[in-house]
Amino acid sequence: MTSSILVTGASGRLGGDIARRLHAHGRSVRRLTRRPDHLPPLPGGEVVTGGYDDVEALRRAVDGVDAVFVVSLPGGSERVARHEEALRAAAGAGVAHVVYLSLLGAGADSGSPQGRWHHETEQALRGLLPRRWTSVRAGLHTQALLTSVGIVEGTALHAPAGNGAVAAVDRRDLAPVITRILLDGSHRGTALDVTGPALLDWPAVAAARGLVHVDADPAGFADRLRERGAPAHFVEGVLGLFADVRAGRLAVVSDAVTDVGGVLPRTLRESLEEDGPGDGGRRLVREFVAALDAHRPEAAGAVVAPDYRQHNAGVGAGRAGLVAATAAFLGAAPDLVADVSSLVETDQLVAATIRWTTGGRSWSSHDLWRHDGRQLLEHWDDVDPAALTRRLRPAG
Numbered sequence: 001m002t003s004s005i006l007v008t009g010a011s012g013r014l015g016g017d018i019a020r021r022l023h024a025h026g027r028s029v030r031r032l033t034r035r036p037d038h039l040p041p042l043p044g045g046e047v048v049t050g051g052y053d054d055v056e057a058l059r060r061a062v063d064g065v066d067a068v069f070v071v072s073l074p075g076g077s078e079r080v081a082r083h084e085e086a087l088r089a090a091a092g093a094g095v096a097h098v099v100y101l102s103l104l105g106a107g108a109d110s111g112s113p114q115g116r117w118h119h120e121t122e123q124a125l126r127g128l129l130p131r132r133w134t135s136v137r138a139g140l141h142t143q144a145l146l147t148s149v150g151i152v153e154g155t156a157l158h159a160p161a162g163n164g165a166v167a168a169v170d171r172r173d174l175a176p177v178i179t180r181i182l183l184d185g186s187h188r189g190t191a192l193d194v195t196g197p198a199l200l201d202w203p204a205v206a207a208a209r210g211l212v213h214v215d216a217d218p219a220g221f222a223d224r225l226r227e228r229g230a231p232a233h234f235v236e237g238v239l240g241l242f243a244d245v246r247a248g249r250l251a252v253v254s255d256a257v258t259d260v261g262g263v264l265p266r267t268l269r270e271s272l273e274e275d276g277p278g279d280g281g282r283r284l285v286r287e288f289v290a291a292l293d294a295h296r297p298e299a300a301g302a303v304v305a306p307d308y309r310q311h312n313a314g315v316g317a318g319r320a321g322l323v324a325a326t327a328a329f330l331g332a333a334p335d336l337v338a339d340v341s342s343l344v345e346t347d348q349l350v351a352a353t354i355r356w357t358t359g360g361r362s363w364s365s366h367d368l369w370r371h372d373g374r375q376l377l378e379h380w381d382d383v384d385p386a387a388l389t390r391r392l393r394p395a396g
C-alpha cells in the first residue's frame, strides 16, 4: 500500500490543484485546512482540521505520511515561525521529503523582506530536514505582475522598475512541477527556481495591458502608495521587490515547468487571454483543455462552433456530439487532469499535445484543430474516445 502525501493550503488555489493532481496519479492524499467546508471533494482523501499554529493538528497531519507539501503563508514576518512549526512537525515524524513553496531570489541579502523571510524558512528546512527537503522558488506570479505591481493612472503604468526584468510564472504552471517532485521524491537538498518562459521588462508588461511604462522614483512611488492607503508592510514589500528587479536579481529564466512539470509554460499573452477576453487558436485550445480539466463539458462546447466537425467515428456530430462524448469521457474518469504539453499555431491551425492523467495512469494525445480565431471549427486526433471510455470504465 502506498502511504499518503500531506498537502497543506489544500483549500487554496495551488494546494487544491496539487491535491487533485496527486489523486489523479493514484496517490492517497491527506489535506490540512482550517476550513474543511471550503475543501473541494476528493474521493477517499483524509482531512485534518487545523493550521500551522495548531501543533496538535500538525502532529496528526504528518503522522505516517511519506511526503509533505508546505505552502508558504501570506502575511508578514510572523509567518516564518508558523512555517517552522510545520517543518518541525514533519521532522519529528520522520517524513522522508518536504517540499516548501519559496520565492525566487530568496536570500539573506534579498532587497525584499519576503525574500529574507523565505530565506529564514529555507534555513530551518535545511537544519531540521537535512537532505529531505526541496525548496521550490517560484518567480513572481503573472497574475500578481498584471494586477498589483505598479500604479495605473490613465494610460500610464508607474513603477520603479528601471531596466529590470522578470520571467513571471503563471500560478497555474506551478502545480504540475510540485506534484512531479512529490511523486518522484526528486530534487532533494535543492532549491529549484521555477519561472515563466521569457524575461519581461516593465515596458513589455505595460504594453500587454495597453499601457505605457513610466519609470518612477522609488521614494515618490512609496509616497503615492501611502496616499492610496497602502499599509506600511505592503509599501516595504513592493519597494523591496522593485529594488531586486532593478538590481537584476530576479532576471532568471528556468526550464522547470517543462523539464520537471512536463507542461508548456504559459506566455504572458496566454495568461492574459486565459484570464480575460481574447481570441486566437492557442487561447481557444487552452480554454478547451481547461474546461475538460475543470470537468465542464458545456464549457468545452462553448469554445467550438455549433457545426463543429469531429474526425472521429466515436464522437457525434456538431457541438452537441462533442458535449455528449466529453460528458461520457469525464464520467468514466472522474479524477481526470488535463495539461497542455506542446502547442503550435499557424493562421488557421493549432496542433497540441495534451497529457491526460486519471486512475494513476498518464498518456498523451496529439490533436489538430482548424479555427477562425473565435471558435474551434474542426478537429482531428489519434484517440478513439469510445475505446478509451470503455477502457477507463470496464463493463458492468
Ligand SMILES: NC(=O)c1ccc[n+]([C@@H]2O[C@H](COP(=O)([O-])OP(=O)(O)OC[C@H]3O[C@@H](n4cnc5c(N)ncnc54)[C@H](OP(=O)(O)O)[C@@H]3O)[C@@H](O)[C@H]2O)c1
Pocket: 008, 009, 010, 011, 012, 013, 014, 015, 032, 033, 034, 035, 036, 038, 050, 051, 052, 053, 071, 072, 073, 074, 082, 101, 103, 138, 139, 140, 141, 144, 171
Ligand atoms: N510569488 C508570487 O508572486 C506569489 C503571489 C501570490 C501568492 N504567492 C504565495 O503562494 C501561496 C499559495 O497561493 P494560493 O494562490 O494557493 O493562495 P490561496 O488560494 O490564498 O491559499 C492560501 C492557503 O493558505 C492556507 N493558510 C492560510 N493561513 C494558514 C495557517 N495559519 N495555517 C495553515 N494554512 C494556512 C489556507 O488554508 P485554510 O484557510 O484552508 O487553512 C489556504 O488554503 C501564498 O500563500 C503565497 O505565499 C506568491
